[in-house]
Amino acid sequence: MLTVIEDLLSKQEVATFTQSLDKGQWIDGKHTAGSQASKVKYNQQLDDSSALATELRNAVIRKLSANALFMSSALPNKIYPPKFNRYQGGEHYGLHVDSSVMPIPNSHQMLRTDLSATLFLSEPSSYDGGELSIETQFGLQQIKLNAGSVILYPANSLHQVNPVTKGHRTASFFWVESLVRSNDQRSMLFDLDQSIQALTVELGGNDAEVKRLTGVYHNLMRSWASC
Numbered sequence: 696m697l698t699v700i701e702d703l704l705s706k707q708e709v710a711t712f713t714q715s716l717d718k719g720q721w722i723d724g725k726h727t728a729g730s731q732a733s734k735v736k737y738n739q740q741l742d743d744s745s746a747l748a749t750e751l752r753n754a755v756i757r758k759l760s761a762n763a764l765f766m767s768s769a770l771p772n773k774i775y776p777p778k779f780n781r782y783q784g785g786e787h788y789g790l791h792v793d794s795s796v797m798p799i800p801n802s803h804q805m806l807r808t809d810l811s812a813t814l815f816l817s818e819p820s821s822y823d824g825g826e827l828s829i830e831t832q833f834g835l836q837q838i839k840l841n842a843g844s845v846i847l848y849p850a851n852s853l854h855q856v857n858p859v860t861k862g863h864r865t866a867s868f869f870w871v872e873s874l875v876r877s878n879d880q881r882s883m884l885f886d887l888d889q890s891i892q893a894l895t896v897e898l899g900g901n902d903a904e905v906k907r908l909t910g911v912y913h914n915l916m917r918s919w920a921s922c
């Protein structure tokens with residue numbers, strides 16, 4: 696399942712982010728790629744150790760945690776501290792799959808990557824190319840979202856970022872370890888949750904069948920979640 700979260704950030708918040716990022720310290724993206732990925736990775740990344748990076752990644756996590764669609768579709772157990780990247784002048788990231796398990800920086804914890812995510816920070820009309828191209832069971836999906844919107848996709852997908860041939864493409868990217876490891880199970884829980892919410896609006900939270908379905912949701916979570 697691919698999930699688009701429209702307008703995680705407002706236009707005003709995007710402007711604040713990009714103004715700060717323009718002043719940031721950018722380094723070669725190869726520093727943080729695994730050995731396979733570094734051979735195909737041509738971009739820049741914000742220096743993670745800067746105060747600016749700390750401030751911006753905390754802001755992304757706050758926005759994600761307050762977003763109902765993100766919480767319901769990702770069912771996050773752990774969120775990798777978001778990073779920031781930039782492509783320009785033909786830079787691209789060739790076909791790769793993200794590492795399956797990553798150490799969480801400044802902690803002794805590991806994170807299993809169930810979902811990968813990109814938060815677009817540049818308006819699509821401001822650059823050429825730069826589509827995030829994801830291989831799915833329904834074919835290749837070319838993703839280029841409005842600034843402020845997020846794509847969440849299964850981390851076991853092969854994907855690439857096409858060359859940026861005009862302007863520059865700035866984004867934040869991160870991974871999620873979900874409470875529910877299976878993409879299929881997580882996707883069914885999401886559908887069930889959406890239906891329960893719609894039925895709650897229609898029938899009210901006190902409706903007996905709404906209560907029964909809510910119970911089914913929680914009992915499936917109890918069976919499938921691990922934390």
Ligand SMILES: O=C(O)CCC(=O)C(=O)O
Pocket residue numbers: 780788793813827854856866868
């Ligand atoms: O820039 C993007 O949208 C994705 C970056 C990516 O695939 C990665 O860093 O592993």
Ligand SMILES: [Fe+2]
Pocket residue numbers: 791792793811854
């Ligand atoms: Fe990737």
